[in-house]
Amino acid sequence: MHTDTDLIHQKNVWVLKMFACFFAIALVINFISNGSVTGMKPLIGFVLLLMLAGFVKSHRWPFITMLLTIGFVFAYLHILISNDPSVVNYIFLGLIPLLSLFYQSYSAVILSGVLYVLSGIYFMFMYDKTVFSGIVSSRDTAYILLYDLFILLFSLFCTYINKSLSARAELSEDRLQAILKSVSVGIWSYDLDTMQFEVSDGFERITGYTGEMFRNSPSCLKDFIYQEDQHLFQECQKEMILDRTSSVMECRVICPNGELKWIQSRGTPYFNYTGNLVRLEGVIIEISERRQLEETIQFLAYHDELTGLPNRRQLSEKFAEYVEKGIQPLALMFLDLNNFKEVNDTFGHDAGDSLLRHIAVKLSSLIRSEDMICRLGGDEFVILLKDLNEESVLKVVERIRTSLSEGYNYLGNWIDVSASIGICVSHEGKGNLDEMIREADASMYEVKRGENRSYRVYGEPNPVS
Template sequence: MNTNTYKIVVDKSPRGYACIELVFNGQGEAIDYIIIDINPSFARLTKKEKSALINHSLSEVFLTNNSSHWMGKIIELMKQGGTTEEIKISDAAGSQYFGVVVSPVDETHYIVLLSDLTDTMQKVKESENKYKLIVDCMSDFVWVLSLDHQIQFISPSIERILGYTVEEISHFNLSDFTTPESNEVGLNILEEIKTQALLGTNGNIVRTFELEHIRKDGETVILEHTVQFSFDYMGMAVAFIGIARNITDKKRALNMLTLREELLSSILDTTTEGIFGVDEKGYCTFTNASCLTQLGLTEADMLGKHISNFFSFSEEGVEYKFDESVIEKVLKYGRSYRNTETVFFRSDGSSIIVEIFVNPILHDDAIAGAVITFYDISDRKKVEQELYESNRSKSVLLANLPGMAYRCIFDQNWTMTFVSEGCFDLTGYRQESLLYNRDISFNMIISPSYRSYLWKKWQEVVRNFTIFREEFTIITASGEEKWVLEQGQPVYDSNGEVTALEGLIIDITEQKKRQAEIEYLSYRDGLTGIHNRMYFEQCKKTYDEDAYLPLTIMLVDINGLKIVNDAIGHSAGDALIVRTTNLLKRFCRKGDVLARIGGDEFAFILPLTAETEAYEMLKAIERECAQDNNQIHNDLEYINISLGYATKYRSDQDLLEIERVAEDYMYRRKLLERASSQSSILSLISSTMFEKSQETEAHAERLKKLSRLLGEKMELSENELNSLELLAALHDIGKVTIDEKILNKPGKLTPEEWVEIKKHPNAGYRIAMASPKLMPIADLILCHHERWDGTGYPQGLKGEEIPLLSRMISVIDAYDVMTEYRSYRQPISKMAALEEIQRCSGTQFDPEIAQTFIELMVENPELLKD
């Protein structure tokens, strides 16, 4: 395209065209512009002749109050390299608006293009006025914030919402009328909008959010803000623009609605009734927790599902289901429905019995759905069934009761209005004979001695609203006396007046007999048949009266019973107790009390008995005891007793103290007799041991002799020597508790028999511990079968854990047993026995003691002679 063509295009262009040259001052700053060339449109737009423009400065052409504005804008545009700017020019003829584009030609020359925007701006102005009127009349308020959050514009509605005028709030920042929490939220959201807008990632996004603001009067309100970014016509981001709406009342209403919904939901979920709703087509719209629990379903199983999916299950091709047509009828006809008993089937095959209510939901007189409420009455039905069964059972029970159930009038005749079939078995009278006292009143059947008492007791029961329970006797039609137990209670009306008495009367005659037998036995000693301590204690209270003074308590104790029990067995001890009882019974007079008050203790209560009489009785018992013992061939059956007594003469004396004095007296006598009695018992036990076993007195004497010799060689003290000799004589005393068939068995013992044999050290220990004389050697007896290597019995002691004297008697006893005859084997020579002891040294025997014993025997040849 040539130059003429360009000129034609420029001249014909509706836009103004001018070429300008900068005018500089002495400092090189542009201070004005000289127009070098223009096109016709430029003259038309500026309303100047071409001659008035060419070679004239811009300041001469536009001699207006905004010339400097023109110049400044053009300089600014030149610096920006051709950016468009809207410029307003005012003159006498009015205002004009131009869109200016400046493009550089070289450093001093620029092309200026003008576009007339006056009409456009006028339309914008009119539009602004119209929208301003709309904004000013809005209930919401409009606001504009700069990019740094300063208020640029806010509509007057702000005053109605926040109480501030436009002038008051125009100097505020957002934080000045926003709560701290909301201010932070608002600023964050504005920054997000700004960032996204400037990055162009989301276009011109619009955000809606809620903030809490503080009114001028201090009240807090909630405003809903709708915000977007504002751009100028060049597409530059310039501000935030938003609309704020007061939603405080709406939020409160929503909160109240939410609260009501939560409350209703809570009520629904806490009620025990199952509740669910369906829409008009039968699809579930809501359900409560109880419904889900009772049906075994989840919300996902029900919500949005049709009722045909509930309350059913299939088993082996058979479908069990609830008839949902009743709900469909409510949805169709809008009438409520109730069924007092129907069955809901669960998907797992179980079922519940329910009472169901179906009520329609109406909206604008149209059926919108239904609410179904049901109660699980399975337990109630179960109770009803149980009640039915109970009533049936009661009828059967009443017909078969061993006694008589009754209902009677509250009068002294006990006028019967109902009696059960057991009446005849109990009283011998037919039911009709007793009803309304036709032939006889029940009062006449009661034994005369009880009639007045029972009437008074029933009056107390009625008056105090309690239960009646009494035992008494009746006279049957045959004249037989029976013990009966009556249990009953009054029946009151609503005014508290007695309308009847109801109860049960049963025959307890046999029970009373058994009770008497039990009472007899409870006061008797099972072994001897005489009274026991319980009876003795009761009798002390009975006899502790002045009428029985002087009152003597005499106590008797069997000496050495424990030794007999441990040594020979409890059967022997029991026999001794029975023999002693039979002896004491001979001295029990009429009115006296004899009781066994302990294992080996007896007591007399002797009313009207002075000390002199008691002493004579004591001596007579001792004489009788001696005479009985003279007639006994078995020494172990000897009766050895100690007695003591004390007498109460005055009522101010304490009977317990009298008993204590008697006990002290008895124990003093026991101590005086104890040594001889225990020696006698031990002697008897030793004799029994020699009789039952192969342990002879000669064996005991040999062991005693060898024990003293070995003990002297080992330099034992005299006290140790005495203990060793006693141990030699009685180390096997526990064998008295073993069956002599085992002790004297000629052949080999069975494992079971060995178990019995191994018990004799423990038995010997118990016997020794029961006697003060033997107590020092009790542990030695217990350990005499322990082995040096720890394989002995009964404790498995090892080495020097075994007492020294037990280790010594182990060697001596083994030597004598090997060299003497036994039923189960022949003796060996004494030298062979010593060799065996040498062989077992360090295993069965203490090696030092074994060696010392061998040396003793070798040093004394006479001991080795057969």
């Protein structure tokens, strides 16, 4: 955002250009009408123009340069009127108040207005070759002076209105920028004529890419989209360019530092009066936190929060899938840790949680990828096995018991680990998960009571020893 000093300097540059153009045009007109330019004292005007150019080029004291600009224009017009004292030339003094309005500065307006009023007084009452001699009456003179005062008041009023509107616009812009910064919003624009991609500061804050980076390397526009999401980028382009409609996409971008972020991009095509597409514009919003939250919610919907194992819901869906496909046999293990309460009482609940995570890793390493282990809650786990007969299932049970018997070292404290495991096997390629869990649970309690009954066959009334 430009400072007031920078804005005044830019306006000084434009006024200098206008002054130079006016000086050149005046020379041409005078040459055409008089056949020469000697009567205009062009050398003085040229010197004033060079002096003003020196002040503007130095970029120092822009405010003083502004006041000098008005003074130089006033001096040049006085030279013009003194050389040719006519009403037409006097009218040119009205350019000074108009020039001051360009600056939207009270100082410039007051200076130009006072100079304009004093000029009127001077040329009507003090100048020996009066501009208005024999042309205007005393009443006309009063009207001219009132007109000069009106120009001064009108210029002040216009400046007041413009500064008030500018202040409101700047306040609105500051508020908008604050809002855009707080919600991580970036603005982008792609000009199809110049093939230039321009971005806002918010875009740079989100992605790390500047407009200069896109100008120097046009391929950045595509490369910063994550590889797996580039088809979304192409689809978005199709919607805006070919379908001529607005487009919304959510994709991942790779920042220059390698960080991966989620963004939502909303783009809109713009057309000229002939209906031709001229540019694409839109905004991006960083949605990394929202996507992370969605992924967390999605994960927790199917997984246990403590161990990361599948939960009962995912187990049910996997079991239903196997039953629907007619996969048989299906085996269900119900595993309950022995003396787990003593671990919590002796070492604390943090130790118990750490042990459960350790057990989850152990069990996951002992089953196949097509099988599933799930934590029901507390110290209870269920393992679903497919395409294994009773003999193979019992081998898995022994492998689990052997692995768990190695114990667990928690912060230098050795914890003995063992588990009671009950099994339920279905040979029909069908079954009810809740009933099989109850059967396996019952078998587990029989093992815990030392009745040496490790598993049941689903649908048989009596347990198998």
